[in-house]
Amino acid sequence: MADFNRRDFMTAATLVGAGTMVFGAAAAAERYPAIRKAAEAGRDAAIKRIQDWIALPSIAAENRSMKEGAEYMATLAREAGFDTATIVPTDGHPGVFATMDNGAKRTLALYFMYDVKQFDPAEWSSPPLEGRIVDKPGFGRAIVGRGAVNQKGPEATVLAALHAMRAAKAKFPVNLVLVAEGEEEIGSPHFHQIVQRPEVFAALKKAEGIFIPASWQDMNGNVSVNLGSKGVIELELVASGEKWGRGPKGDIHSSQKAAVDSPVWRLVRALDSLVTPDGNTPAIDGWFENVRALTPREKELIAEVARSGSEQEQKKQLGVSHWIDDLPYGQALERLASQPTVNIEGLVSGYTGPGGKTILPGRAVAKLDLRLVPNQTSKEAVSKLRAHLDKRGFNDVEVNVSGGYDPTETAEDSRIIRAELETYKRAGVKASLNPRLAGSWPGAVFTAPPLSLPAGHFGLGHGAGAHAPNEYYVVESTNPKVAGITDAVMGYVDMFHQIAQVR
């Protein structure tokens, strides 16, 4: 469900023009020659590991291969050298908790998911569970399959780094903790139960930070390092004759409108109260009470993005010709990072096919997502929305929340962010600091008290198509600015060392 890795959001990376960078593989090879040799030797096995994993799709929404998926995840962890890897039951599907004590001073945590998004084979150019290797012009050769980039490819690349380090008999510079879940694609409803288990919590509490593997290098090799992300609540607002006690319980003939109330009009009215007349600012009572303004440093980082980015390219990609209020680019980016939103994802009521059908529908649904910024919380937001509707007499309008996360924040001076930046720099990759992703991920379970763990995304390499057909992950790069699988492996190897070394 986490919706930051769809390549359709505005990140610093996509805004930055081509630099004059050569991928730093050579430098890395010099630093860890034995590990690199082992990574090269293990390349085919690493690719096969991704393909085999893709062949076992775990889909929580379909209750498909969940037990098998968790066991497979635990086995992969053990094979990569984790001392223990245990299945952690939840009220939903199980997770996996694994640790690797390397006698190191510092500990790094990893967040994995073993589930994948649903798929329809008819929409794919090759079977989604085959993991076929195909050409991707501009990038090289890539594995195509469900979960290729979200997240089996990047996760298996982390595992390949561990395999390479063991094969090279290298010293592990950090201890590792791995927490994995199988319900990410349905909104991580039970992940907090895994994190809150005493042994898991205690292990995570020792860590410097946690990252989710990511392979977001763009065509120019650039990445962005996100210092936080918005929270999100997804919900349905439902108006119905059933709950209202007025209007029809089912659909009736539209000629009745002159004598019968309409739940659809009720929904329209309730919706209209949620935002300013231009639809751009939440108007829910007390919504901005806990909203923290951007800090001067955050504004500085955004200004840097605005300076280096291509506004026209960005607008073209999005298919928009104006930002809200015709704001100049820098202010639009500030608005993007700083403002909470009330967005309508979908409207469904009555007859939705071609042409018309003269009915008065008994029920109307608006699908909303509400993005939250620090220091809003999803709990606060749901309760304010309910109170806002109740105060206006819309007590009957249902608020059916399907999922949500709080916003996340990680300090720029945390060891994990500094290690990420150092690793990218050593690899010759341009990394832009992004103060806040406008998208969301369930990282608040780590970053919020009581754990308060710095959290981020890290990785080299490239893949795309999460949730879409023909999802892919590049394993052999023909683009000198983008890492193939072995360079990506070496990126993780170096990241482990940087975590151990940063002040």
Added chain:
Amino acid sequence: MADFNRRDFMTAATLVGAGTMVFGAAAAAERYPAIRKAAEAGRDAAIKRIQDWIALPSIAAENRSMKEGAEYMATLAREAGFDTATIVPTDGHPGVFATMDNGAKRTLALYFMYDVKQFDPAEWSSPPLEGRIVDKPGFGRAIVGRGAVNQKGPEATVLAALHAMRAAKAKFPVNLVLVAEGEEEIGSPHFHQIVQRPEVFAALKKAEGIFIPASWQDMNGNVSVNLGSKGVIELELVASGEKWGRGPKGDIHSSQKAAVDSPVWRLVRALDSLVTPDGNTPAIDGWFENVRALTPREKELIAEVARSGSEQEQKKQLGVSHWIDDLPYGQALERLASQPTVNIEGLVSGYTGPGGKTILPGRAVAKLDLRLVPNQTSKEAVSKLRAHLDKRGFNDVEVNVSGGYDPTETAEDSRIIRAELETYKRAGVKASLNPRLAGSWPGAVFTAPPLSLPAGHFGLGHGAGAHAPNEYYVVESTNPKVAGITDAVMGYVDMFHQIAQVR
């Protein structure tokens, strides 16, 4: 498209309790013994005529068998004794114009349609083109098929009356004019072209009135005689980034909402301006300018319906527990008859499947139907809606009208209404006068100047399920209060005589 015959509107008939009535077949048999004998002899042929016609579905929306359907209609007319029956081309699908000069003093016009609604055989209990005869508990045996009641069954029953009169060598008491179209189910977009042809117009101008055959006897045998109907406009309101020049042209990631305008919120705002806060009264500028209040006589007729009807039964059928503003029944019926409406038939935008999808949709559509009362016109209404939106800056919000009719009115003292009432009375059928149907039909092409032809619905018998699967038309009645096909034939025979005889 005409949406009055779906049995889901509030008519006087459905409100009236069981009387102590016995179907007047015996009386009719005494009046026209030779014709009745011929009708009985022709009964099997009449049923086969309906079945054969059902086997040839003409569907304008699918451009299916339109030419064949028009030719079939013309042949049916000729076989029933019309002197001439010619195909009338239009800019769309053709109609049929037929006349039968019987040297009578008065002329009666008939309105037929040869097209039927689309159907999905998978939803039917027997093949929709087979016209299988099945038991309908409470009514008897019925033909099941697409078009059975809407309108091939009732129309073929009129034709069977003409066959029976010819077979009995009876004197035809009136001259007949028949106009038929093949685009009723798509909103009669070209029917006015048929009516406006000089020869058709001249023939209709001579008529006392026109009726569409109807088979709306309820369980108790009751019918209602409608003195008019509301007009209707069906349209889509569309807000899009494309037309607006703001917001996205397609769907983009919902995290962009903080920087990008939303066409969906724009639609919500535009919609909200169209009605009062309770959603019950149009708030479009100048909407009530030409609305005529109910006359004392209309109020008297409504009060009679309120007195004799069962409010609880009506509410139960509709699945509602309160009328608008908790009005008492009589006032609710007055509101139903007198008030124009702005109804939302459907809402469609963005993601409409189960769960959510974090997108900011580029387009949002509201399907509306607007019911009009005398003396509003559909032309006036469309132009006022456009002006209302433009005045509020919604120039980009599209108003895509797919069809519409003006309201119709026929005087209670017109010969056709008086002949209908007399015919029902002679058949022992309780007929309630309904001043205005809340539904709509394309009768304004007849009732409005320059033709100004009284128009109504007439017929005995029963059928239901127009537009739905398993549409049926009763041919053999086991309910003594409801006409089977032969009694329905005799109803038309008597109606022809009453038209000739009423003062």
